[in-house]
Amino acid sequence: MGLSRRSVLLGISTLALSGCASGQPAFSTTDALPTARNPGWDAWVDAFRSRALAAGIRAPIFDAAFSVAGFTPGVIERDRNQTERVRTLEDYIAIVADEEQVRDGRAKFSQFGGLLRQLEAQYGVEAHVIAAIWGVESRYGARRGSIPVISATSTLAYEGRRGAFFERQLLAALRIQQNGDISPRNMTGSWAGAMGHTQFIPTTYEAYAVDFRGDGRRDIWEDDPTDGLASAANYLARSGWRRGQPWGVEVRLPQDFDQSLTGRGGGRSAESWAALGVRDMDGRVVPNNGSASILTPMGPAGPAFMIFSNYTVLSRYNNSQNYIIGVGYLSDRIAGGPPIRGGFPPDAQGLRMSDRQEIQRRLAAAGFDPGDVDGVIGDRTTAAIGAWEAANGLPVTGVASRDLLVRLR
Numbered sequence: 001m002g003l004s005r006r007s008v009l010l011g012i013s014t015l016a017l018s019g020c021a022s023g024q025p026a027f028s029t030t031d032a033l034p035t036a037r038n039p040g041w042d043a044w045v046d047a048f049r050s051r052a053l054a055a056g057i058r059a060p061i062f063d064a065a066f067s068v069a070g071f072t073p074g075v076i077e078r079d080r081n082q083t084e085r086v087r088t089l090e091d092y093i094a095i096v097a098d099e100e101q102v103r104d105g106r107a108k109f110s111q112f113g114g115l116l117r118q119l120e121a122q123y124g125v126e127a128h129v130i131a132a133i134w135g136v137e138s139r140y141g142a143r144r145g146s147i148p149v150i151s152a153t154s155t156l157a158y159e160g161r162r163g164a165f166f167e168r169q170l171l172a173a174l175r176i177q178q179n180g181d182i183s184p185r186n187m188t189g190s191w192a193g194a195m196g197h198t199q200f201i202p203t204t205y206e207a208y209a210v211d212f213r214g215d216g217r218r219d220i221w222e223d224d225p226t227d228g229l230a231s232a233a234n235y236l237a238r239s240g241w242r243r244g245q246p247w248g249v250e251v252r253l254p255q256d257f258d259q260s261l262t263g264r265g266g267g268r269s270a271e272s273w274a275a276l277g278v279r280d281m282d283g284r285v286v287p288n289n290g291s292a293s294i295l296t297p298m299g300p301a302g303p304a305f306m307i308f309s310n311y312t313v314l315s316r317y318n319n320s321q322n323y324i325i326g327v328g329y330l331s332d333r334i335a336g337g338p339p340i341r342g343g344f345p346p347d348a349q350g351l352r353m354s355d356r357q358e359i360q361r362r363l364a365a366a367g368f369d370p371g372d373v374d375g376v377i378g379d380r381t382t383a384a385i386g387a388w389e390a391a392n393g394l395p396v397t398g399v400a401s402r403d404l405l406v407r408l409r
Contacts, residue, residue, distance in 0.1 A: 033147050033191070035070030042071075044158040048167070055171055061178045068184050069150040075191040076159050089297040090344040090353060091376045092322040096136045097330040098374065105131055105334040108140045115226060119212075123233035124243040132331035133232045133317065134225065137199040141225050144197060145190040149173050153193045153202070169193050172202030181209075181217045188221065196220030197228030200235075208235040232317075239316040240309070245289045247314055247328035248307035250340060252279050259300055264307070267291035273306060281341045297321055303342030349401045359400050362408040363388055 045066060052062050087095070109116060109131050116127035131140075138144050153173055157166035173193065177184060189195035193202060197220055200209060209218040212230035220228035254277035261276075270292055274285045278294065286292070289308045296304045305325065314324045329340065346352050351359075356375040363370045363381070368388045371380035377400045386398040392407075 033072050033074035035072050035151060038071035038073075041155065041158045045154060048154070048157070048170075052171060052174060057171070057174045057178060061174060065150045065174055065177055065184045066154075069148055069154060071158070072147065072151045072155045075147065075152045075155050078191045079156060079159075079161065087322065087376075088344075088347070089302070089322050089325060092326050093329060093340065094353070094374050094376050096326045097333065101135055101139070101330065102333040104140055105135045105330060108134070109334055112225065112229075115229065119230055119233045120243075123230075123237040123241075125233045125236045125241050126243065126331070126335075128335040129236070129241075129247075129327075129331045130229050130233050131334050132327045133198055133236075134229060135330055135334075136323070136327050137232075138197050141197045141223070141228075144188070144221065145194065145199075146188050147191055148184075149187045149189045149193045149195060149202070150184065152189070152191055156192070166193070169202045172206050176202060176205060181219060182221060186221060196231075197225045198232040200231060204235070205231070208238065210234050235317065236313055239313045241313045242290075242308075242310055245308055245310055247310040247331070248295075248305045248325070249286050250281050250342060251286060251294070251304050251306045252281060252283070252342075253277070253294070253296075253300075253304050257300075259296065262294045262296050262304075264293050264295070264311075266293045268293075270306070278306065295321070295325075297325065298345055301343070301345035303340050303344070349399065351400060351402060351405070355402070355405055356400055359385075359405055359408060362405075366408070 049062055053059060109128065112131075113127070116130055119125065119130055120127045134140050150170065150173055153166050153170040157163050157170050173187065176182060177187060187195070190199065194200065195202070195205065200220060205218070205220070209220060209231040210227065211218045212227050218227055218231065220231055251273075257277065268291065270286045270288045273292060273294065278286065280286050286306055292306045292308055294304060294306055296302060311324055311328070314327055317327070318324070333339070344353065347356075353375040356377055357373050360370040360373040360375070360381055363384045364373065366388060368384040368391075369380065370384040371378065381400065382398040385400060385404065386396045388408075389396045389398075389404075394407075
């Protein structure tokens with residue numbers, strides 16, 4: 001895709017890394033990051049050792065953990081650049097819940113259906129919702145991350161921009177090792193320390209990870225996703241998930257709908273919304289699932305959703321609106337639901353998804369690689385546009401515009 005799924009940062013949701021399970025964009029990187037000598041980090045680790053031991057970390061555990069850790073400058077770069085690009089809901093869906101992701105999700109649901117239904121029975125979280133969390137967080141386990149967690153969290157704690165937060169994550173990671181759940185060499189994750197199939201940060205792991213298999217370890221890292229999926233189900237259950245209720249429903253709004261009524265704070269009953277002319281996409285009154293709000297993430301010209309309390313539960317995992325709708329939408333698709341039926345408005349350049357895909361196809365045909373033809377204008381597409389412009393004697397803008405589309409034709 002234009003912004004590759006293999007990219008470290010999707011730039012689609014950026015969080016403060018607190019109060020959530022993953023606290024970072026979906027799909028963890030699998031790219032290893034090199035360490036570098038840094039006397040300042042060495043001195044910080046020496047000083048931190050006394051704090052860690054005072055907090056209950058045993059000296060052999062600390063020393064074993066840091067014997068395979070190192071200062072990793074790449075995580076600082078990624079932390080500082082994570083807000084570089086803000087994606088629309090349309091782009092987000094194209095990245096985390098496209099047809100390939102839906103097909104993969106249905107295949108994984110078939111493969112692990114017995115486990116997922118067992119988790120649903122125990123935790124009261126629907127199997128397809130657990131599967132969607134798995135898909136958005138790590139592409140069904142394919143993108144768990146390979147960066148040593150001690151290296152990542154100690155580097156970010158030393159760097160200091162969010163030093164207190166990452167020192168808490170580092171201490172939690174050491175306690176996890178001390179508990180025997182994972183060895184120092186095998187404790188890997190994302191650049192920000194999010195780990196395993198469902199990308200738990202260390203403090204969330206301590207609070208919510210479960211040993212579902214009963215083998216004495218809460219192992220969310222290994223290929224077997226059992227503990228990882230069970231931990232996600234436990235997290236949602238303890239956050240208040242209501243079994244049998246939707247996260248939200250795509251709806252049609254009447255032409256004269258008052259947009260000031262939209263937003264998460266506008267809770268009304270389904271009957272109240274029905275009296276205002278709100279219907280589901282088949283023209284029916286939405287069933288009563290408790291207090292409901294209306295969201296129009298891309299404005300009145302885009303799709304609209306009636307959301308319920310389970311939307312708020314998903315926000316505990318990641319508070320990005322795109323993330324919550326992305327997980328909810330993917331869960332519905334895995335369960336056999338339809339694509340979003342409301343149209344998406346054109347972008348700031350007046351282009352629709354089909355136009356952006358055409359630009360990518362024509363660039364590729366001309367020998368300029370834009371990445372996947374998905375309509376998402378990311379770094380590779382931007383670079384391909386710039387290269388095409390330079391090759392054709394045009395000012396280099398890297399912008400996907402209608403003028404560019406006309407020229408490519």
